[in-house]
Amino acid sequence: MKKLSLIILFLLCYSTSFAHYLWIETRPNGELNKKQEVKVHYGEYTYGVIEKTDGDAFKSVSSFEVWVINPDGTSTKLNLDKKEDHYLGYFTPTEEGTFTIQLKNDNIDVIDYSEYDFGIFKTHYQSFAKINVADAPTASTITMKGLSIKEIPSENEEKTLQIYYEGEPISEQEVKIYVSDLWSKTLNTDDEGKISFKLPWNTKYTVETTKNENVPGTYNGEDYEFIWHCATYCFPQE
Numbered sequence: 001m002k003k004l005s006l007i008i009l010f011l012l013c014y015s016t017s018f019a020h021y022l023w024i025e026t027r028p029n030g031e032l033n034k035k036q037e038v039k040v041h042y043g044e045y046t047y048g049v050i051e052k053t054d055g056d057a058f059k060s061v062s063s064f065e066v067w068v069i070n071p072d073g074t075s076t077k078l079n080l081d082k083k084e085d086h087y088l089g090y091f092t093p094t095e096e097g098t099f100t101i102q103l104k105n106d107n108i109d110v111i112d113y114s115e116y117d118f119g120i121f122k123t124h125y126q127s128f129a130k131i132n133v134a135d136a137p138t139a140s141t142i143t144m145k146g147l148s149i150k151e152i153p154s155e156n157e158e159k160t161l162q163i164y165y166e167g168e169p170i171s172e173q174e175v176k177i178y179v180s181d182l183w184s185k186t187l188n189t190d191d192e193g194k195i196s197f198k199l200p201w202n203t204k205y206t207v208e209t210t211k212n213e214n215v216p217g218t219y220n221g222e223d224y225e226f227i228w229h230c231a232t233y234c235f236p237q238e
Contacts (some may be wrong), residue, residue, distance in 0.1 A: 020044055020051070022061060022207055024101050024129040025086075025233040030093050032133055038101055040066060040087040040127070045206045045234075046178035053082045061125065064105035066069075069141045071097025096134040100141040103127035110222035122217070122224045126231045142167065147211055147231035158196045161233065162189075163209055169193025170211075178206045202217060207233040 017172045025039040042058045043049040052059040066078040068091050078101075080087040093099060105125040112120045130140040130151045142148035144167040154160045163173045173189040177197060199205065213227040 020049070020057065020061075021203055021208055021230050021232050022064065022103060022105065022125045022127050023234040024066070024103055024127045025234055025236075026101060026131060026203075027131050028130060028132060028235050030099065030131045030133045032096060035090050035092050036131060038089045038091065038129070040064070040080065040103060041085065045204070046180060046182055046184055048180065050085050052085050053087065061105060061108055061123075063107035064103050066101065066103045066143065069100040069102060071095060071138075073100065073141070086140075093131070093133045097104070098130040098138045098140060099133065101129040101131065102141075102143060104143070104146075110219055110224045115222065119224050119225045120223065121212075121228045122219050124227055124229045125162070126229070128231070128233045129235065147209060147229045149207060149209065149231050149233040151235075154196070158198050159205075159235075160194060160196045161207060163193045163195070163231075165211060165229075173209060173211070175207060175209045178208065179203050204234065204236045 001144045017204050020043055022040060022042050025041065026037060030036045038068045041050055042061055043051045054213050066080060066089060068078055078089040078091060080089040103126065108123045109124050110120060114120055126143065126148065128140065128149050137153045137198050139153065140151045142164045144156045148164040150164060152160045152162055163170055163175060171189055171191045173193065175187050175189065175195050177185045179201060180203065187197060189195050209231050211229045213229060215227065216225050
């Protein structure tokens, strides 16, 4: 038990730890022909940790791409500018419908945590956000690789998300929901890969889920034992 506690403490405190995650922030409702702001952060939102872009922690995960997936399924790469504690980009919706913002990053060096009984692994990050530019929202778009988080329109006041891995919904997948001030909640997906939860506060919510892909490989000349997938989904309750 003492050893496990030390491992957890190490993961929370070490600046380049995989306990950190990337997330996207944007307004969930956009307007036709009006510029939409998109931000990318790295850190741990519930702990109030937002890394500086010039720091070693953010630099280690900065080789990401962000794409805008249009309602018709076409994609456009978003140009980003580096700011003090985030990357910033803009796009302008020119049609009505649901837009999905997707970040992907598998260009991260191999990490050796065998000393802490976790192993040697490569990290794959994916982050998602949904923007509705229409009266009737539809589901967001998933990727066919790695972990995806899809938002499904709900007729009640709950938020409904569906978790996918390699394009298929996954059941019994652990999902964590974070708000500020160290509040979090853990849910597990049902047989259809879905979770639903209420939004009791008018605040920002960050959702995170992870999965190990137990396939060894080599990246930049370094061998790894498995791939650690992490997907996030952030939205404000407006």
